[in-house]
Amino acid sequence: MRFRDKVVIVTGAGSGFGRTTAARFAEEGAKVVISDIDADGAHTSAGLVTGSHAEVEVVVGDISTMAGAAAMVEHTVTRFGGIDVLVNNAGIAQFDSTGSWDCTEEVWDRLLQVDLKSVYLCSKLAIPHMQARGRGAIVNLSSIAASVSIGGAAYAAAKGGIVSYTRHAAPELAPLGIRMNCVAPGFMRSPMSTGERHGLGPEEQEARLAAMGALVPMGHTGSPMDIAEAVLFLASDEAGYITGQELVVDGGYLVR
Numbered sequence: 001m002r003f004r005d006k007v008v009i010v011t012g013a014g015s016g017f018g019r020t021t022a023a024r025f026a027e028e029g030a031k032v033v034i035s036d037i038d039a040d041g042a043h044t045s046a047g048l049v050t051g052s053h054a055e056v057e058v059v060v061g062d063i064s065t066m067a068g069a070a071a072m073v074e075h076t077v078t079r080f081g082g083i084d085v086l087v088n089n090a091g092i093a094q095f096d097s098t099g100s101w102d103c104t105e106e107v108w109d110r111l112l113q114v115d116l117k118s119v120y121l122c123s124k125l126a127i128p129h130m131q132a133r134g135r136g137a138i139v140n141l142s143s144i145a146a147s148v149s150i151g152g153a154a155y156a157a158a159k160g161g162i163v164s165y166t167r168h169a170a171p172e173l174a175p176l177g178i179r180m181n182c183v184a185p186g187f188m189r190s191p192m193s194t195g196e197r198h199g200l201g202p203e204e205q206e207a208r209l210a211a212m213g214a215l216v217p218m219g220h221t222g223s224p225m226d227i228a229e230a231v232l233f234l235a236s237d238e239a240g241y242i243t244g245q246e247l248v249v250d251g252g253y254l255v256r
Contacts, residue, residue, distance in 0.1 A: 001029030002236045007080040009033040009072065011063050011122060012090030014041025016190040017141065019048065020224035021087060021231050026054035028232065033076045035059045035090070055080075063090060064114045069121040073129070083129040085235045088119040088140040088162075093192045094152030101153040108154045115158035119165060127178060135177040137235040140166050141227075142184040144250050159184075163246050170244030179243040181234045186250025187212035187221045217252035 008025045012018040014036030026032050026049040034049065036042040039060045049056045059075050061068040076083055092114045094100055094107070119140050130136025145151035146160040166182040173180055187193060193212070194205040213220040230249050233239055248254055 001027075002232070002238075003085070004029030006030045006084040007033070007076065007082055008085040008087065008235075009035060009076055009083060009122075009126065010087040010089055011035045011072075011118065012141075013045050014038040015045070016192060017185070017188075017224045017227045017231075018087070018089040019045040021089065021228040023049050024225075024228045024232055025085075025235075026050075026056065029054070030085070031055040031057075031080050033057045033059060033072070033080075035061070035063055035072050037062050037090075063122055064118040066121055069118065069125050072122070073125040077129055082133055083126050084133065084136055086122060086126045086130075086136070086138045087231055087235070088122055088138065089231075090118050091115045091141060091158075091192070094155040100155075103152070103154050111152075111154040112158050112161075115155065116161045116165075119162055123169070123180070127173065127176075130178050131176045136179070137239075138173075138178065138180040139231045139234045140180070140182040141231075142166075142182045142246060144184050144186045144248060144254055146184060146246075147248075147254055166246065167244050174243055179234075179239070181239070181243060181245045181247065183227060183230045183234065184246050184248045184250070185222065185227050186248070186253045187216060188227065189221050189223050193221070215253060215256075216250070217256045220251070222249060222251055 008030040010018050010022040013022040013034040022032050034042050034045050042058045046056050046058045059072045063069045140162050142162040143159040145156040146163045170180045
């Protein structure tokens with residue numbers, strides 16, 4: 001098991017990429033902290049993770065605020081004694097990209113806070129505990145929206161910020177034994193991409209996924225498992241000499 005007895009925090013683990021990623025870490029022997037603002041989703045994820053007989057903690061709160069992020073880190077350290085891996089997965093979508101450059105100030109601020117500021121806050125608070133152990137790994141979830149015009153301007157700005165933050169922070173963290181990388185998902189079958197979170201019905205969701213898949217050279221959308229496996233690789237010792245990198249998981253969309 002690659003992560004036996006490692007302490008892993010996954011933010012936004014109440015659904016989608018986060019839920020699958022948390023479950024995979026548990027299968028690989030990790031002690032997993034599931035963080036989400038959605039209490040029901042977080043506890044549902046915990047039920048799946050405990051099926052792997054792993055040690056699991058649920059922390060419900062808004063980690064896009066200093067108080068929420070601090071509570072998550074404090075709970076983790078109190079329960080498990082430290083932090084080995086942080087997966088900054090929490091995020092929300094802009095969804096309607098029509099005229100997205102002209103979104104409201106409230107939409108802009110909320111997207112930047114949840115998608116980008118949370119990465120800064122959680123990393124800032126977790127890094128000292130990794131430093132105390134002499135090593136650690138942080139994996140941030142970006143998006144191909146950082147490189148191509150999809151998803152909305154505010155969303156893209158946040159995801160582009162994650163890539164830049166990762167590239168800048170990585171060389172500063174390297175002497176501390178801490179690696180930071182990011183994963184950039186393409187078109188994926190997840191609650192965020194399908195429109196489920198925005199009230200679309202099953203037929204509308206399938207039509208949306210089919211349209212996305214038609215744009216991808218591999219001919220279909222990806223799955224949360226594709227992202228989970230990429231995250232686990234970057235967090236593992238197998239990627240021990242990799243830092244500051246963006247791993248694109250998009251079925252060839254960006255290079256088509």
